[in-house]
Amino acid sequence: MSFGGFSWKRAFGVTKAKRKIAKATGIPTTKAGRKRKAQSLLWKSLFGK
Known part of the structure; x- marks a missing residue:
């Protein structure tokens, strides 16, 4: 389980x-x-709203 370590995706934006x-x-x-x-x-296309 991860408790918010380092993230490459966040580091590179x-x-x-x-x-x-x-x-x-x-x-x-x-x-x-x-x-x-x-x-x-x-759903909107079938029943409209």
């Missing part, structure tokens, strides 16, 4: 870059986020 891209495009970069967004779009 990968996390920040991914967040910036996600905010600019409106498309999440995580697998769960993309799935949630796709389901939301599907």
Whole structure:
């Protein structure tokens, strides 16, 4: 179990870059986020809101 050690991705700014891209495009970069967004779009197209 990790309690917040050193992260290469954070050190090189990968996390920040991914967040910036996600905010600019409106498309999440995580697998769960993309799935949630796709389901939301599907439900809205089927039932409208």
